Structure formats: C-alpha cells, structure tokens
Amino acid sequence: MGLLSFSPKTSSFSTGLISISLKQRRSKDSFQVRAVAAPSEAVSGFDEMVAGTQRKYYMLGGKGGVGKTSCAASLAVKFANNGHPTLVVSTDPAHSLSDSFAQDLTGGQLVPVEGPDFPLFALEINPEKAREEFRNVTQKDGGTGVKDFMDGMGLGMLVEQLGELKLGELLDTPPPGLDEAIAISKVIQFLESQEYSMFTRIVFDTAPTGHTLRLLSLPDFLDASIGKILKLREKIASATSAIKSVFGQEQNRQGASDKLERLRERMVKVRELFRDTDSTEFVIVTIPTVMAVSESSRLSESLKKENVPVKRLIVNQIIPPSASDCKFCAMKRKDQMRALEMIKSDSELSSLMLIEAPLVDVEIRGVPALRFMGDIIWK
Ligand SMILES: Nc1ncnc2c1ncn2[C@@H]1O[C@H](COP(=O)(O)OP(=O)(O)OP(=O)(O)O)[C@@H](O)[C@H]1O
Structure with a gap:
C-alpha cells in the first residue's frame, strides 16, 4: 500500500505510485492520499499531444x-505545466469550469487560472450574451428586419423565400447546439485578436452529446441561412435602388452586411476547425455503462461521418478491483468490465485509443487535484 502526499506549500502531489482508491486526510497545512491499488496503465499518447508549438485544439465531449x-x-x-500557454474554454451552457478549478472564472472574459507553472487562462462563454449579439446582427440585417422591410416595400414575392430561413424561429426557440455554435464562433472571433495569439493549446469543454451532434450540422445550416439572407439583401438592393436614396441608409446597411458576412465567415471557420486533422481532435469521454458506451458509439459514428478527427476515448470512473470484501463494489466492477468488453468489440469504438481513468474517492476540484488526475490520464 503506497502513500501519496500533497503539500499546499509546493502545490503538488509527490510523484511515485498513482492511486485508484483514495483516502484523504486533511490537516492544517497538508493532506495525504492513501493508495490502495495500482491502476491499469493508461496510455494516452500525451507526448504526441504536447509536441510542437503549432496551435492545437482539443474538444472534449460526451454524455x-x-x-x-x-x-x-x-x-x-x-x-x-508542460510549457504551453493554454486556454480552456467552456461552451457548455451549464458551465462547470469554475467549480472544477474552484476559482471564479465567470464573466465571459479571459480569466487567469492560479496554480499551473505556465499561463493558463479560462473562458466561460456566456451563451445568452453571444446569442443576443447574434440576434442583433441577424435581425438588424436579415431576420425580421428584412421581413419588415420587404413587407413595407411590397416585395411580397421574396417573403416566401425568407420563410425558408426560419431564422427568427431559430432564435426564439434555439435548438440544442445553437448556443454551442455561436459560442465557438465567438471563440474564433476572439482568436483572431492579438490578445489570444499567445495560446498554443486550446481545450474546449463542450456540452453533452446531443448538443454536439446538432452543433456539427449547424455551421452548415447557419452558413446557408446567412448566405440566403445576404442574397436576399442583394436582390432587395438592386430591385429598390431608388429606395436607398429615400432612406439614406446605405452606409448603415452596408456596415450591417459586412458584419453578417463576417459572421458567415466565422461559421465557415467553425466548420473547418472541426475537420482539420492537423490541428484539431475531438476526444470522447465516457463511463463504463452500457448506456454511456452506446451513446459514445453513436457519437463516434456521427463525428466520423462529419469528418471530425477522433482518436481517443477516455473511459472514466472505472472502479478498481475490490481490495475489501465489498459485494456492491465487486458487482459494480463486474458490470463495468462488461461495458469495457463492449467497447473492445464495438465497431466504432474499438479502433480508438482507449484511456482508462479510475474512479477516485475524492472530488476532483482545484488545480492540485486536477494536476493529480491529469497525471493519471494524460501520459
Ligand atoms: N474519475 C473520477 N473520479 C471521481 N470523481 C470524478 C471522476 N471524474 C469526474 N468526477 C466527478 O464527477 C462529477 C462530474 O464531473 P464533471 O463535471 O467533470 O462531468 P461533466 O461530464 O463535465 O458533467 P456535465 O455534463 O454536467 O457538465 C464531478 O463532481 C467530478 O469531480
């Protein structure tokens, strides 16, 4: 039975034996973590992930x-901690980065995370704010704005075409995934700015599976929708050149058009980013249950169909072999082993690099605990 120590002074766990089942004892200035079993060797190919200074994106998603x-x-x-200035972004509308790091990272701005050796910043995208911005741009120039404009001008024949866009409806009752698409496009907007040029690794904590699947098709959908809006605008502009002078709004409308065009370009970039094998990887996270494995298999299939690069599958929360005589633990573990076998024979998942991560008996909160967990998973 080994022992791992953590000292808040050095903010690190001692190296050596890695634990699966942990018993945590807190004292005034230190706590110890008792290891009762050694984990199965997880090999994630971290060397490959960390190599090079070219910017890489990792998107983690699952149930x-x-x-x-x-x-x-x-x-x-x-x-x-391996020398990469890193940005971790939450695009999950129900953010939990602040909880995970045990630091206040809210506010929709870059916030430095205290603890790691090299700069680590977090960004929790505020989906409501991002959606509001999106709504302003599209409505001003394409959604209800265009509809009202066309109605007013008696251009009824174009209204039918507008109906196809369903953009107003989309914004009033946003489908799962829209927030994500907007959030990621927002991130791309950020990344174009100088402030973000330092980051060589960008990690996305994405929303649950359903949102992700929807998200994959959204950039195409929105790109097409915005494309249609822009085309409509062109038609209106050419059909009503006289109106322009009456309203004297040509400059404003041109500005709004440019904004919309930029939004569309960002959507195209989101789509490209998701499919760029050189810079991007989607890592599926699952747990060893039949339901989670089935969902992960479907996720993997959809990601592959969309040409999103997927190489790694983390199976998290694996119960260690029962050192005691706990019947519940033994039964649960047997169940989990069945789910693991299912992964190994699944046509989608068996080809992925399998990373097994143990269930630890302390809550993973704060940088030292995350460092500890990272050293188990990412090696
Ligand atoms: N290997 C593990 N051992 C013990 N606890 C874990 C482990 N992995 C995650 N947890 C705990 O499980 C809870 C949920 O984890 P986390 O928030 O990372 O999940 P999530 O998939 O991001 O959830 P959501 O979909 O709700 O955002 C947290 O309390 C976390 O500390």
Missing part, C-alpha cells in the same frame, strides 16, 4: 456527467 469538465480541465493544467 452528461461522465467527467468531461474534469478531463478537459486536467488536460489544460497538464499542457500548461
């Missing part, structure tokens, strides 16, 4: 509650 945030945050800490 709700499987540990996406913990895995994403631990990967970000690990990158930062």
